[in-house]
Amino acid sequence: MGKNRIMRIAAAVLAVATAGLICWQMGVFEFSGKPKICLDAGHGGSDVGAEYNGRYEKDDNLKLTLAVGEILEENGVKVIYTRTEDETVELEERAEFANKKKATYFVSIHRNSAAANVSGVEIWIENTATLYEERLAKDILDKIDAAGFGKNRGVKRGYQGDSSANYLVNSATEMPSCLVEMGFITTPADNKLFDEKLDEYAQAIAEGIMKNLEVEENSTEE
Numbered sequence: 001m002g003k004n005r006i007m008r009i010a011a012a013v014l015a016v017a018t019a020g021l022i023c024w025q026m027g028v029f030e031f032s033g034k035p036k037i038c039l040d041a042g043h044g045g046s047d048v049g050a051e052y053n054g055r056y057e058k059d060d061n062l063k064l065t066l067a068v069g070e071i072l073e074e075n076g077v078k079v080i081y082t083r084t085e086d087e088t089v090e091l092e093e094r095a096e097f098a099n100k101k102k103a104t105y106f107v108s109i110h111r112n113s114a115a116a117n118v119s120g121v122e123i124w125i126e127n128t129a130t131l132y133e134e135r136l137a138k139d140i141l142d143k144i145d146a147a148g149f150g151k152n153r154g155v156k157r158g159y160q161g162d163s164s165a166n167y168l169v170n171s172a173t174e175m176p177s178c179l180v181e182m183g184f185i186t187t188p189a190d191n192k193l194f195d196e197k198l199d200e201y202a203q204a205i206a207e208g209i210m211k212n213l214e215v216e217e218n219s220t221e222e
C-alpha cells in the first residue's frame with residue numbers, strides 16, 4: 001500500500017467522521033446554509049390525481065400545500081413550490097427543481113384512494129431512506145396524529161404494493177423527502193376531516209418539518 005493511498009484512506013475516514021459528528025451535534029440531517037423547504041402539491045393541470053364525486057385530488061393537494069407553506073413562511077422558513085397553481089408538472093421536473101434549488105427537505109402532499117372504504121394517513125419514504133430521513137416523516141405523522149385524523153397508517157417504505165420500487169419524487173430527490181397521503185379522497189369521513197381541520201393539519205405538517213430544522217434541542221422542552 002503506497003503512502004498516497006494511505007493518505008487518501010485517512011482523509012476519507014476523517015471526512016466521514018467529521019460529517020457524522022456534525023449530524024450528531026446538530027441532531028438533524030446535515031444541511032448547509034439557510035434551510036429551504038420544497039413543497040410539492042401532487043398532480044395538477046391535466047393530471048387530476050384521484051377523483052371522487054367530482055372532487056379532484058389535485059385541488060385538495062394544492063390547498064393543503066399552500067396552507068403549509070404559509071405557516072412555514074410566517075415562521076421565517078424559506079419555502080419553494082413545484083406548483084402554486086393548477087398546472088401540469090412532470091414528476092421528473094419536480095425532483096429536478098428541488099435538486100437544482102438545493103432544498104433542505106422535499107415534502108410531497110397527496111390524498112389516497114381505494115376501492116374499499118378505508119381511512120387514515122400514511123407517509124411514504126424511499127426504501128433506502130436512512131433513519132435521519134425517516135425522522136422527518138415520523139415527526140410529520142406524529143403531529144398529524146396528535147391533531148387527529150382517524151387511523152395512523154404509519155410511515156411506509158417503497159411504493160404501494162411494491163417495496164422494491166419507490167415514488168419518483170422520493171427516489172429522484174437528493175435531499176430527505178417524504179410523500180404524505182392525507183387521508184382517502186374516496187372516503188367521505190376523511191374528506192370531512194380534511195375540510196374541517198385543514199388548518200390544523202397544515203400546522204401539524206409545518207411543525208413536523210420545523211422540528212427537523214432545529215439546530216439544538218430546546219432545553220426548556222420537557
Ligand SMILES: [Zn+2]
Binds near residue numbers: 043049050057110111
Ligand atoms: Zn396523488
